[in-house]
Amino acid sequence: MASNDEIVQLAKRAAEKLRINDTETNPRGIPKAPFIDQVEKFVANADEAEAMLRMLQSMLDKYQSMEAVTLQKKASLNQRVPDIKETLQTVEFLKEQAAKSKSTVTTYELDETMHAHAQIDPTDAVCLWLGANVMLEYPIDEAVELLTERLDAANKNLKDCDEDLEFLREAITTIQVNTARVYNWDIQRRKAEKSRPEHEVVT
Numbered sequence: 001m002a003s004n005d006e007i008v009q010l011a012k013r014a015a016e017k018l019r020i021n022d023t024e025t026n027p028r029g030i031p032k033a034p035f036i037d038q039v040e041k042f043v044a045n046a047d048e049a050e051a052m053l054r055m056l057q058s059m060l061d062k063y064q065s066m067e068a069v070t071l072q073k074k075a076s077l078n079q080r081v082p083d084i085k086e087t088l089q090t091v092e093f094l095k096e097q098a099a100k101s102k103s104t105v106t107t108y109e110l111d112e113t114m115h116a117h118a119q120i121d122p123t124d125a126v127c128l129w130l131g132a133n134v135m136l137e138y139p140i141d142e143a144v145e146l147l148t149e150r151l152d153a154a155n156k157n158l159k160d161c162d163e164d165l166e167f168l169r170e171a172i173t174t175i176q177v178n179t180a181r182v183y184n185w186d187i188q189r190r191k192a193e194k195s196r197p198e199h200e201v202v203t
Contacts, residue, residue, distance in 0.1 A: 033171035049186040
């Protein structure tokens with residue numbers, strides 16, 4: 001049986017055999033998981049099987065980690081998009097009211113249990129929260145442009161997340177199938193060795 005260091009080296013060779021570094025990627029650079037069609041082309045004995053399984057587990061861990069990060073990013077975007085939409089609609093409404101030289105009466109929240117009325121006179125500027133406790137005043141047209149750009153970018157990122165998640169799930173499934181194929185191949189190999197006469201057993 002090979003030592004741990006030898007298994008690590010065999011795992012590196014397994015990655016080279018599968019041409020992991022040469023594989024195609026999706027538009028965000030995530031590598032496509034290679035499919036092992038014929039296990040015997042890449043694995044010849046117990047040590048190589050263990051090395052291949054270790055390499056596949058490492059790949060699976062990386063894909064699952066990327067999936068978790070992408071899910072978190074998607075959740076964050078799902079919260080941001082409605083906020084940006086609502087802010088954009090408000091700014092566009094204020095722009096329309098300003099064009100009509102009309103004041104706007106609104107209700108705003110002081111805290112969770114208290115609200116107050118306010119009158120907003122026609123204005124050509126608005127203040128936007130930019131995050132990290134930063135607020136800046138923008139001409140209303142620039143505010144609309146900025147919010148529109150942010151909304152478009154957020155929607156694009158959300159679409160990219162969905163595409164990446166589908167790609168990652170396919171990759172995870174491929175790696176799991178590869179793992180099962182290598183494991184089953186090794187089981188069959190061991191059974192075949194046990195069924196041979198002792199002097200014919202290949203180690």
